[in-house]
Amino acid sequence: MNLAEGVQSVSLIILSAMLIAAALGVVLLSNIVYSAFLLGGVFICISGIYILLNADFVAAAQILIYVGAINVLILFAIMLVNKTEDFVAIPRRWIRSGSTALVCLGLFALLGTMVLITPWQISTTSPAVIENTMVALGKHFFSDFLLPFELASILLLIAMIGAIVLARRDFIPDISGKSELTSTALTLPERPRELTKSEK
Numbered sequence: 723m724n725l726a727e728g729v730q731s732v733s734l735i736i737l738s739a740m741l742i743a744a745a746l747g748v749v750l751l752s753n754i755v756y757s758a759f760l761l762g763g764v765f766i767c768i769s770g771i772y773i774l775l776n777a778d779f780v781a782a783a784q785i786l787i788y789v790g791a792i793n794v795l796i797l798f799a800i801m802l803v804n805k806t807e808d809f810v811a812i813p814r815r816w817i818r819s820g821s822t823a824l825v826c827l828g829l830f831a832l833l834g835t836m837v838l839i840t841p842w843q844i845s846t847t848s849p850a851v852i853e854n855t856m857v858a859l860g861k862h863f864f865s866d867f868l869l870p871f872e873l874a875s876i877l878l879l880i881a882m883i884g885a886i887v888l889a890r891r892d893f894i895p896d897i898s899g900k901s902e903l904t905s906t907a908l909t910l911p912e913r914p915r916e917l918t919k920s921e922k
Contacts, residue, residue, distance in 0.1 A: 730774055737774070741767035754800055762793040779855045 744763040751757050765788040772781035812818070863871050 733774055734771070737767050737770045741771075755797070758793065758797050758800055761796070762789050765789045765793060777855060779859055 741764060744760045744767060747760040748757045748764060751760070765784060769781040769784040769789075772778075772784060
């Protein structure tokens, strides 16, 4: 996608601001449903940055996989669980908060150092920009990376078969004697009723 330099800069600033605001909302909001929705906004902003980098296939995969599958799965899990729990003060919470802050500051310092020391100048000897990345990826998938591509498909097929087998519990034989225990474990003992005068 060929855009003017000013349009690219403004679009990058807007997407970056939206991304940072949505990410802060994911972390800081107490309502987990709002955090999950804002996580979808984070994924959409990242796909917009991919579009600015002429990575159309990665942007489409970001929307389809992360927004359309993973974020929807997170929302379904939140709404199906729907567990409310009273707030309980954790003893020595400041240790966890301090360690979390140290880890976040360390990651921020590492990423900031990488941004500062990376040469961002475009090389004059770089190859030409690929017009259609999907065609180029398809050629690489079926030529240079054919074996890893097929191995990944076989691995996903094995995982899908395993999920189906685990979901179909009727094929798993029961342990002898366990069925009798489970059948009576859920039944409450009958309370003996008092005899009426007519029965006496």
